[in-house]
Amino acid sequence: MPQEVRGVVALKKSAPVSIETIVIPDPGPSEVVVRIETCGVCHTDLHYREGGINDEFPFLLGHEAAGRVETVGSAVTRVAVGDRVVLAWRAPCGECRACLRGRPWLCFDSRHQGSPMTLQDGTPLSPALGLGAFAEKTLVGEGACIKVDERVDPAAAGLLGCGVMAGWGAAVNTAPVRQGDTVAVLGCGGVGDAAIAGAVYAGARQVIAVDLDDRKLEWAKGFGATHTVNAGSGDVVQALRELTGGFGPDVVIDAVGRPETYKQAFEARELAGTVVLVGVPTPSMQLEMPLIDFFGHGGALKSSWYGDCLPSRDFPLLVELSLQGRLDLDGFVTERIALEDVEEAFHRMEKGEVLRSVVVF
Numbered sequence: 193m194p195q196e197v198r199g200v201v202a203l204k205k206s207a208p209v210s211i212e213t214i215v216i217p218d219p220g221p222s223e224v225v226v227r228i229e230t231c232g233v234c235h236t237d238l239h240y241r242e243g244g245i246n247d248e249f250p251f252l253l254g255h256e257a258a259g260r261v262e263t264v265g266s267a268v269t270r271v272a273v274g275d276r277v278v279l280a281w282r283a284p285c286g287e288c289r290a291c292l293r294g295r296p297w298l299c300f301d302s303r304h305q306g307s308p309m310t311l312q313d314g315t316p317l318s319p320a321l322g323l324g325a326f327a328e329k330t331l332v333g334e335g336a337c338i339k340v341d342e343r344v345d346p347a348a349a350g351l352l353g354c355g356v357m358a359g360w361g362a363a364v365n366t367a368p369v370r371q372g373d374t375v376a377v378l379g380c381g382g383v384g385d386a387a388i389a390g391a392v393y394a395g396a397r398q399v400i401a402v403d404l405d406d407r408k409l410e411w412a413k414g415f416g417a418t419h420t421v422n423a424g425s426g427d428v429v430q431a432l433r434e435l436t437g438g439f440g441p442d443v444v445i446d447a448v449g450r451p452e453t454y455k456q457a458f459e460a461r462e463l464a465g466t467v468v469l470v471g472v473p474t475p476s477m478q479l480e481m482p483l484i485d486f487f488g489h490g491g492a493l494k495s496s497w498y499g500d501c502l503p504s505r506d507f508p509l510l511v512e513l514s515l516q517g518r519l520d521l522d523g524f525v526t527e528r529i530a531l532e533d534v535e536e537a538f539h540r541m542e543k544g545e546v547l548r549s550v551v552v553f
């Protein structure tokens with residue numbers, strides 16, 4: 193029997209989100225209905241609301257979620273009813289060109305649900321990143337469900353589904369940071385702080401946090417930053433060089449994604465060092481730089497999509513590190529809110545007041 197639940201929907205471009213009744217169909221053979229326990233508020237949800245992803249309104253928002261498997265389709269084998277799962281928006285298909293070449297973290301054909309969730313009047317919803325988890329229940333493809341240890345706090349574990357994984361993976365998988373490296377992270381929100389924690393885990397000898405906000409720099413220390421630079425108090429490139437014996441960091445991770453920060457990352461890094469862009473720029477942003485500098489500076493300029501993660505490999509690992517006390521996953525949860533508070537949480541996020549607001553059902 194299809195079920196009716198409450199969910200946060202962006203009905204129209206740039207309009208405030210609203211709580212709507214949504215209809216969840218029974219799962220098809222490879223689909224799973226998940227009862228959502230928690231879902232974090234991410235910038236990408238706001239981008240959907242603003243029409244920055246595509247125009248396929250209405251969107252069922254939410255994609256940083258943990259929950260319990262409620263019902264499974266007839267062909268589902270990876271999870272069972274009652275399992276605690278974190279939802280992943282990358283569910284490698286195993287058959288596309290990237291998967292067949294052994295690079296499933298680049299899979300461009302994630303297997304999401306096929307049956308549409310709808311509004312009460314039958315209008316199909318576009319679930320954010322194929323998930324749509326600001327709802328009491330959601331329907332996802334089997335591959336999106338990653339079983340994790342029961343003992344983890346779902347509010348923290350759900351953040352592995354997007355922001356924390358993106359930042360951690362930018363340092364550990366994309367760069368990758370090596371033992372003894374010096375690392376700087378520009379922008380110390382949830383993604384940047386996860387990159388800091390990842391760099392520490394990978395064995396960096398120095399991890400420099402850069403932000404405009406002293407409060408965020410304090411939070412960054414909590415995730416293992418060894419040094420901090422307030423970007424408003426002088427030349428960031430010079431400050432990073434001074435802290436690294438005049439050379440610049442081996443790896444600079446841009447968790448902001450603006451031309452100004454990218455230039456800082458490009459210029460501050462050690463000769464032949466690595467830049468990782470994990471902050472997401474807007475389509476209108478342009479970068480103009482002398483081409484000779486790209487040649488002369490050498491090294492690697494990389495982008496990190498979802499931290500080049502494999503959810504089935506990385507989510508259980510990060511949960512385990514958290515349970516061992518080696519990753520402060522709980523530290524990313526600034527506040528726990530109700531489903532009705534998502535619009536308000538967008539504003540707090542825009543003002544930089546939180547690492548993550550998490551809806552708890």
Ligand SMILES: [Zn+2]
Binds near residue numbers: 284288299
């Ligand atoms: Zn694939």
Ligand SMILES: [Zn+2]
Binds near residue numbers: 236255256355
């Ligand atoms: Zn996200």
